[in-house]
Amino acid sequence: MSGAGYDVVVDVDEEGDLGHTDLQEDLEFHSSNFNTDASTSSRKLPGSSPGLPPPATTGSGSSKRFLWTLSFYAQFFDVDTSSVLARCWAALYPRANFLDVLEGNPDLYGPIWIATTVVFILFLGGTISKYLAETGQGHFVYDFRLLSGAAGLIYGYTLVIPIVLFLALKYFGSESANLLECWALYGYSNLIWIPVALISWSPISILNYVFVGVGFGLSVAFLLRNLYPVLSATDKQTSKILLILVVVFHAFLAIFIKVLFFAPARKTTEDPTPVKDGESTRLFMF
Template sequence: MTRSVFCSSRNPLPMLTHNIQGDLGHTDLQEDLEFHNSNFSETTPALGKRGGGGGGGASAGLPLPATTSSSSGGSSKRFLWTLSFYAQFFDVDTTSVLARCWAALFPRDSFLDVLEGNPDLYGPFWIATTVVLILFLGGTISAYRASTGAGSFAYDFRLLSGAAGLIYGYTFVIPVALYLALRYFGSESANLLECWALYGYGNLIWIPVAIISWSSINILNWVFVGVGFGVSVAFLLRNLYPILSATDRQTSKVLLILVVALHFGLALAIKILFFAHGSPVSNVGDDKPPPAKEPTRMMF
């Protein structure tokens, strides 16, 4: 027994190998386990190949964030015939539109600061549309009240087309002319979208003015039109003066006078065309021949 113990202690590997084979099965540590040197630089391309992308870095195999994709190449692919080109001008929420409407009626800060570099066409378009509809309704009510007792009343849809041409033309055409004039005289701070936003939100005061356009009190109509003109022209001059002053002194004076004169023409056209009593609207139907009188019958 002493000899066998001596031999087993002298050469213990056969017994250890036999125990491992009996417990774990055949395991060749030298053939199955291989160690390789790696600096972790080859894993990113492999991930990119599995994910379908060929780039490296954090974007390999993963989609780019929405902000990154939109800012890197989205704006360069917007063409005039695509909806995405026009959608960028209406990228504003209801809270921002209401805040800009409030700033237009009760200006405390510069309206360009309220825009925060994101002028929109959503507010100007719907404000102009609302003014057009209210002017048409007010002018129609004025014509109806003026023609009471003169026979049947017919709607004059020329009021609608006239209001649309006047308001839309003033809101969207005049800013283009002003922008081109500023660029011609060397103003680098002129922005067409900001001009549209200023004129569009400046029309907000005409909504309450147009609501009372059916009033039969002529002096009240003149007072409300005067208030609308004063509020809106003060809003325009306050925000356009820093832009107009970028040109030379004489040019800025001429442009200011033109802005005031054109706005006065808008107020006068609204009063003459759409307000009751003393306007052409109230004379609708006056050129009709009077109805023929029936012959008097005498009874004996």
């Protein structure tokens, strides 16, 4: 060893005698066991000692994600704002297969917020439509059953139908079926109902039918375009049946949206002639 970097201070008297200090004996460089101890400790894991858990950086158990941990659900929301906006644009203006746009990382962040937005806009549009239909008939009362109905319809459809489709694909032997991708596909397909709900509050019923019909056509075309490669993995007859069921279920969704939220309420005709108390019994008898 060269000893570079080490300073030695030696007390020297006037005669130059070093006293009892012997440089050959007292200032010897001893071999250190630092490297040996480090290599030995590197081979010892904390888990080898009793009572000490393995470190978090080791591979034992760190990659496991259980249902009761936040990391299990965080993986479904591992997406940034730019990715969500790009997926929304791909759903409204599809130029490529949406599953390719997902790039193997389907999320639930976008579908949940889209479904929530659709629920509130359906409630708002349905309330406006009902208000316009009942103008001049007395005090208007908000019907909050529209909110619960919109939540049940949109959340139920977006949650249940992908599960049914996934189970059907698995039953018929499709290996490419992925439940998270089905949820993402149906969730982003709901995006078209936001502009439809914003313009379908007109008291003109035929106009509302046109708007809802356009929304149904665009959204079902988006679903069929992206589901066809997955459904075609089954046999030909089964894929046709599944495609028909996808269209039928989506048609029911569009019909319920039109009837429940954008159908003008019937105006009750009131007789302006006052009725006396004595005549009310005879009127009810007839």
